[in-house]
Amino acid sequence: GFIGSHLCESLLRSGNEVVCVDNFATGRLANIGHLFDYPGFELIEHDIVEPLPAFPAFDRIYHLASPASPPGYRVLQIETMRVNSEGTRQLLEVAEANGARFLYASTSEAYGDPLEHPQREDYRGNVSSTGPRSMYDESKRYGEALTFAFLRTRDVDARVVRIFNTYGPRSDPHDGRMVPNFFTQAMTGQPLTIYGDGSQTRSLCYVSDTVAGLIRAMEQPAARGEVINIGNPDERTVYEYADAILTITGSASTTIFTEPAVGDDPQRRRPDISKARALLGWEPRVSLDEGLRQTYEWFLTELSLVNERDT
């Protein structure tokens, strides 16, 4: 996957051995091709809801397996629910058997369309159990609850991280999310599609910052039994992001306002990261401008490769 490929790379660079498990339902092999240069890297292609293969002994398990883009989890509704429920149970059992630390990658969607702003970890959220995002939001909430059940009853050294919108190189250009859509549109001369009036907000975190937060949350012993927001509090409107991407790409594309996104599109989102600051000594370092520039560099290569294949 997107964040997972950066996480693997960061762990390998620090000299760890890493087993990456992916069924490529939404992940891309191209994201991890370069990781095979590291002797400590191994890929097991597997769907974690199926009976698990014989794994080597692990001392850390990061569970990031799940479709994560709104169009992705709407196509893979039952798969999304299964990977966050049955998949999470299976990995928690592996953690228990190995005495491994466990990190569950949850989401800012656990807060739904929030009525409190910014979102602190103790806010319980405004989530529909049947709405168009429910397969993601509710299965992530179930995954959190299951993680805590294993912590309480089976002594698994677990923590939950709620990841807010993350962007950067290797995020799937075709997964329908805002940043890849806007870059692809700006760089191919199409209008940028703003859903609704563009006044809804998001707070974007560059992927290297997100990954640093995940590793801190895993390695900090005091993070056991904690839920921690990982995200960048720099909140902007969707319209502002479109404008920033037009500026960085130097594109002559226009912006068009289309129908609002299919139901339950959260109107505001910004993490309160006081807990991550205090407990992990973590905060994001990469500014929006710098992060978008790095992302643009990647899209330049990615889109030219696609063009070469097409010609």
Ligand code: UDP
């Ligand atoms: N969005 C948009 N145009 C697009 C894709 C997304 O206006 O082409 C909006 C979407 O409605 C949402 C925000 O951008 O308000 C972020 O959407 P994304 O799918 O990236 O992630 P979400 O935070 O909704 O999971």
